[in-house]
Amino acid sequence: MSTLTDEERAERRAHSRRATERARAIVKPGDMLTFTRCGGHSRGRFTGWDGWWMCSPTRSDISALCVFKLNGAWVTFADEGHWDPHLGDPRRDLDVMSFDPFFPDETDTTLLSDTMGLASKWHDCAICGGRIWGGERIRRRVERINEGRPRVMTFRFCPLCCQAMAASWTDDGKAITERTALGVKRSQTVAEGSA
Numbered sequence: 001m002s003t004l005t006d007e008e009r010a011e012r013r014a015h016s017r018r019a020t021e022r023a024r025a026i027v028k029p030g031d032m033l034t035f036t037r038c039g040g041h042s043r044g045r046f047t048g049w050d051g052w053w054m055c056s057p058t059r060s061d062i063s064a065l066c067v068f069k070l071n072g073a074w075v076t077f078a079d080e081g082h083w084d085p086h087l088g089d090p091r092r093d094l095d096v097m098s099f100d101p102f103f104p105d106e107t108d109t110t111l112l113s114d115t116m117g118l119a120s121k122w123h124d125c126a127i128c129g130g131r132i133w134g135g136e137r138i139r140r141r142v143e144r145i146n147e148g149r150p151r152v153m154t155f156r157f158c159p160l161c162c163q164a165m166a167a168s169w170t171d172d173g174k175a176i177t178e179r180t181a182l183g184v185k186r187s188q189t190v191a192e193g194s195a
């Protein structure tokens with residue numbers, strides 16, 4: 001349901017057009033696009049423009065604002081500092097995603113996927129141990145653990161830990177170290193409680 005005012009809707013449209021102009025200057029037919037769509041992500045090879053829309057062999061309604069990877073590399077055509085709360089901020093996502101949450105853990109793992117998106121239901125954060133609520137924008141990382149009995153694990157990171165990961169590039173990791181310490185403390189409390 002849309003609760004935007006006429007001005008907000010007009011500004012959103014103008015922003016979308018600016019994003020389109022930026023995309024037109026860069027994206028070439030044959031390029032691989034990764035973009036958000038209702039409820040998830042999708043990928044498709046760019047075939048051309050249909051007015052303001054980007055087209056792939058199966059879609060003709062891709063907004064330049066929704067594109068977050070171009071040929072596998074992070075990209076955004078959005079205005080600097082101007083982002084859609086539902087889609088998130090691709091520049092900030094880049095800062096979050098380039099942080100390795102498990103460094104220097106040397107467990108032999110294969111990364112299967114690493115994405116930003118909306119949580120579908122509640123989970124516990126893999127760093128701070130805090131609660132993630134459905135609808136919150138989180139990082140979700142799926143890994144295959146190759147040691148011992150091979151198994152696939154999904155790790156989710158709460159909005160505050162995502163913020164701390166993004167901040168790690170400018171605060172020397174101070175915020176994320178605090179979040180990690182919080183998680184260690186929480187897990188110890190749980191261990192003591194169950195002992």
Ligand SMILES: [Zn+2]
Nearest residue numbers: 125128158161
């Ligand atoms: Zn957290």
